[in-house]
Every structure is written in C-alpha cells, then in structure tokens.
Amino acid sequence: MKSLEENYLSNLKFPPDMIASLRSIGEYKGKEELYTKQSPDVLEKLLESAIIQSAESSSRIEGITAPPERIEVIVKAKAEPRNRPEQEIAGYRDVLNYIHQSYAEIPLTENTILQFHSMLFRFTTTKPSFWKINNNKIIDRNPDGTEVTRFVPVSAKDTPGYMNKLINLYNDYQGKGSFDPIVLVPLFVFDFLCIHPFSDGNGRISRLLTLLFLYLCGYKVGKYISLERIIEESKSTYYDVLLLSSKGWHEGKHNVFPWLNYFYGVLIAAYKEFESRIGVFKGKGHKTEQVKSVIQRSIKPFSIVDIEEACPNVTRDTIRKVLRELRDEGVIKPTSMGRGAKWVKK
Known part of the structure; x- marks a missing residue:
C-alpha cells in the first residue's frame, strides 16, 4: 500500500x-x-x-x-x-x-x-x-x-x-x-x-x-x-x-x-x-478504415471471422474487399486458403 x-x-x-x-x-x-x-x-x-x-x-x-x-x-x-x-x-x-x-x-x-x-x-x-x-x-x-x-x-x-x-x-x-x-x-x-x-x-x-x-x-x-x-x-x-x-x-x-x-x-x-x-468515423469509407485499423493492430494471424467480431457493423463483403486491396498493395498475405483462411501482415 x-x-x-x-x-x-x-x-x-x-x-x-x-x-x-x-x-x-x-x-x-x-x-x-x-x-x-x-x-x-x-x-x-x-x-x-x-x-x-x-x-x-x-x-x-x-x-x-x-x-x-x-x-x-x-x-x-x-x-x-x-x-x-x-x-x-x-x-x-x-x-x-x-x-x-x-x-x-x-x-x-x-x-x-x-x-x-x-x-x-x-x-x-x-x-x-x-x-x-x-x-x-x-x-x-x-x-x-x-x-x-x-x-x-x-x-x-x-x-x-x-x-x-x-x-x-x-x-x-x-x-x-x-x-x-x-x-x-x-x-x-x-x-x-x-x-x-x-x-x-x-x-x-x-x-x-x-x-x-x-x-x-x-x-x-x-x-x-x-x-x-x-x-x-x-x-x-x-x-x-x-x-x-x-x-x-x-x-x-x-x-x-x-x-x-x-x-x-x-x-x-x-x-x-x-x-x-462503433463506427464513429464519419463520411465515405469509414467502415473500410475500421477494418484497416483492426488489421493494423493485429499481432498474430487473423481470419475474416476475427475481423467480423472486431467490426460487427461491417459486412463480410466489405471485409473481403479490404483484404483483397491490402493484399494487392503488399500489406498483407494469406497463410492458408479456403474456408477459415488466415492472413498476416508483411
């Protein structure tokens, strides 16, 4: 004390x-x-x-x-x-x-x-x-x-x-x-x-x-x-x-x-x-920023389900779109394929 x-x-x-x-x-x-x-x-x-x-x-x-x-x-x-x-x-x-x-x-x-x-x-x-x-x-x-x-x-x-x-x-x-x-x-x-x-x-x-x-x-x-x-x-x-x-x-x-x-x-x-x-980002693209923010904070492999839990107001289609964009930009890469696929930051 x-x-x-x-x-x-x-x-x-x-x-x-x-x-x-x-x-x-x-x-x-x-x-x-x-x-x-x-x-x-x-x-x-x-x-x-x-x-x-x-x-x-x-x-x-x-x-x-x-x-x-x-x-x-x-x-x-x-x-x-x-x-x-x-x-x-x-x-x-x-x-x-x-x-x-x-x-x-x-x-x-x-x-x-x-x-x-x-x-x-x-x-x-x-x-x-x-x-x-x-x-x-x-x-x-x-x-x-x-x-x-x-x-x-x-x-x-x-x-x-x-x-x-x-x-x-x-x-x-x-x-x-x-x-x-x-x-x-x-x-x-x-x-x-x-x-x-x-x-x-x-x-x-x-x-x-x-x-x-x-x-x-x-x-x-x-x-x-x-x-x-x-x-x-x-x-x-x-x-x-x-x-x-x-x-x-x-x-x-x-x-x-x-x-x-x-x-x-x-x-x-x-x-x-x-x-x-809770989506207080305002304006166009705020849900995309939510997904990117979650990915940026990740310290271990993550899946679409993990992101859905972190961003419950974001649709799975939006999450997939962001993942594809970040993959194409070289920010993330998949470690496995198919259902339950995991991703990691490069």
Missing part, C-alpha cells in the same frame, strides 16, 4: 504530458454515454467479443493457453472445461460475467477479492485459501534455465495487514473524495501487484480488479474493449514498467510514474479502439 500512503500520494507531481493524458481520458469518459446509445446490437456483439478476448489474453499472459475454438465455446458456456488451462479460463469467465452484471453491488472488501480468487480456481483442484501462506517472489527464467529475481513481494506473514491497510486507504480516499479516482485505481492495482497476496493468480486478479474499479468510477470502456488484450499486446512493456516502478517500493521511495503512464496509455488505446469499432 506504499503508493496509497498519504505522505507518498500527496507528494506526487504529475508531469504535463500525464496531465494531458488524464484530460484526454476525461474527455473520452464524457462521450461514453453518447456512444453507448448508438447501435445497441453492435454493443452487444462487442461485449461478447471482449469477454472472449479478455479471458483468453489475461490467461495467456500467465502462460495459460488453449485452442481458440475451445476458448470460445468455454467462454460462451457451451462446453465443460476438460483440462487445467480450460478450467482456469472458465473461472476467469465467471468472474468477468459477475463484474459485468453486478459491478454496482460489489464492494471493495477483503472478502470480495478472496471471492474473485476462489471463483478463478473454482473448476480446479486448488483449494481456496485466505492469503498466501508461503513467501513468494517474482522471477525471470533465462533460456539456460537460470532464474533472476525481479522483485520480492511482501512476506506471507505481513500480507494480511498490508491488504487490510490497502483496502481501507482506498475506500477512505474514495469516500472522502480526497483524490481523483483515475489516480487511485492504478495505484491500488500497482500496490496489489507488489504485495502479491496469493500464491497464484495475482496478475489475473489485478486485471479483474482494474475492470471493477473502472466500472465503479464511471469508466466503462472495459465492457466493450478487452483491456487484457491491449496489455497482452504490450506485454514486454507491461513487465518493464512494473520492474521500473517497483524499485524502492518497500521503502516508499519508488517512482510510480512509469506504471501510471503505461496504465493511462492502455485506457486511451481502449477508448480509441472503442470509437473506431
């Missing part, structure tokens, strides 16, 4: 570029209601796509993978999980759905966080516990098998006290309106990751808490755009800024601005994508 201690928080001096980011986020938030009144059928498809992407990306960040077709049927609850990765993906799905459906009634308490953790592992043989019972550390594994310690979190013995104080500080600030919520949310998430209160699942719980907090503070973009996917697409930067900002955390002498800058960047990227997906 070092970032939320009053002597640390009160002395934060935001640089001009970060103030500009906060202003931009505030402007996006102000336009949310207008956007969400448009095309409810499109928004429903975006929500469905975001849940699938979030469950997939947040799990994959932690090395938990499953075939895309299995992830989709599991997230849609059309199949039972049949192995450990699928069980954990199903658990993440359930917490996501709980947040989307009931966020307004979910208080920030120790029990809520423990409930999220229990739900995450509900389909596995892992027994729910309170906080971690053994000390843990965050490590990097080198290609030769050696390990390097990146960060040593709070000890198991001190974790209950740290979590209690972190939650109380956040709720106290929120209740008094002492600080802007968009400042408090990333600081809470960062301190949570530094405490690392569980033996497993800390990263995923932190991303679920991010979604919940943003919902409660009126930033609902995570409902329609997967924040987890954006984090996965910038995973190396995500880990780099966590390392940078965690140095000196135990002493309260850390520099949290690399983390804040990254967090706000993710949020701005989500809002920009949200605007493009």
